[in-house]
Amino acid sequence: MTKKNKSIRDVFGESLVKFGKKNKKIFAISPDLKSATKLSLFKKEIPERFIETGIAEANAIGIASGLAMSGLKPVVASFGSFLSGKNIEIRVSIGFNNAPVVLVGTHGGLIGPDGPTQAGLQDISVMRSIPNIKIFQPASAIETTEILRHCLNLKVPSYIRISRQANKEIYKKDYKFIEGKAYIIKNDMKDGVIFTSGNMVERCLDAANMMKEKYKIGVVNIPSIKPLNTSSILKIISKTKKVFSVEDHSINGGLGSTILELISEHNVKKPLYLHGLKDFTQSGGVEELYKYYNLDGAGIAKFLSKKLLI
């Protein structure tokens, strides 16, 4: 059993400070949510490169664009729902200008009592539709640091979706993040394979373990939602009978859609079932919500079991 780790957002905040101390081009921009996004750590340590915009995400996005086009490396962090809600500002100021800004959308997935307005539930769909922007989602502390390091070196814009929860560490310290790579976390996939990402990796592993007496289900982590390496996905699919995608995000335009597009493009004749959210969610305890929407281990196992009988 791996030990419980720090929450992903804490790791993000600490890693950004670490990188910021080394790289004087890094700026942090916060639209009044530094405590929640953990940019507060950056403000404390590197105040001269911290910009507070107040509750004004559009302005934050524009300022980041100007900084990035001047050769600096701005990181804007807010709730993923609020950032991705600024579609036209991101589309033009960042996407069309190809300004290498790092956008960090926190509070991805089911977040608890604050409810659906504050939760990133459609953020990946919105970001995927904008050219030039790469999309990543870390599943653990180690992966968070490595994805952030990767994005800070990109010459194009990126969006990192992070959850506010603590996830078990699934990687060793020598983990190397490779853009586009699909990481097989559980390899025994005779009956089916789950493509998943972020906070859901842990829950899918729980589901696969619950089902292990009856079915061999593999789990693949996709930290790089855009771009995604096609051949590695097709190779994985060739080793199994049924394909699943599981995400704490809308099934319209998210990770599942990405896999679906890829399967369609390459004429793969295997069933793919998308599991995720279909509607606005509600308030409640975090674990209570994952259970309610069948996105905890048991709920995922239930979804898979039904489809495996078809």
Add this chain to the structure above:
Amino acid sequence: MSKKLVTHINNCLTIRSLLIRSLYKAGSGHPGSSLSLIEMLYHIYRFEKNFKLILSKGHGVPGQYAVMKFFNQIDDKNFYNLRKINSKAQGHPDRRNFKKIDASTGALGQGLSIAIGYAIAQEYQKKSGYVYCILGDGELQEGQIWESLMFLNSKYLKKLIIIVDHNKFQNEDLISKTLPMPMIEKKWQSFGFKVFKIDGHDLNSLDQAVKKVKNTKKPSVIIADTIKGKGISFMENSGHWHSAKITDEFYIKAMKELNDKKK
């Protein structure tokens, strides 16, 4: 500048002729919105070094292309294929095509925030040169503008020069008939700005206002009173010419007027 004022005025007439010819060939575009910009753009290109320019009212870009053409920064082929496929002179500013277009704009309201980013970077990187942002007066209806003003009220940026092209029209109609803003100066003042309201077609006034902004150690704005369609009588103060096709008849008429004005 006064000794050479006649030369500069003639240069602006030449630029207007270039603009009308490119729009005539394009068969569409925004003549009125471009014509009101000419003097302020000419002043920047003629007198500033190492400047950055964010044309937040991106639909006025034919005016910028015409100034760039005058200063040999765009070739004939692209300039006279304005708004055509594969031309560098796209319908709105596109930085993919020009090193000297500092931001792609077009969706209104975004340019000032981008200019703020550039201005912060200029100071931080200790670079010379000013960052200009040209806003449309209709564009002030976008909420993001006021986000930017609140930000600037809390952070003075010495490299930033904001000019509002106050031509009194927006896409559909007069601003006064849409969402009137009768106290434009007071709006800016209430956000902590020093306002310099000038005749935006008078090069001397523009020159003095830019100098004043550079010497004012607080957030400032130049509200340039302009005439939509300036320089061509039938286009002046006309909502129709915000964006309208220049036909053969109007092209000949416009070019004749501009030629007649040259001294």
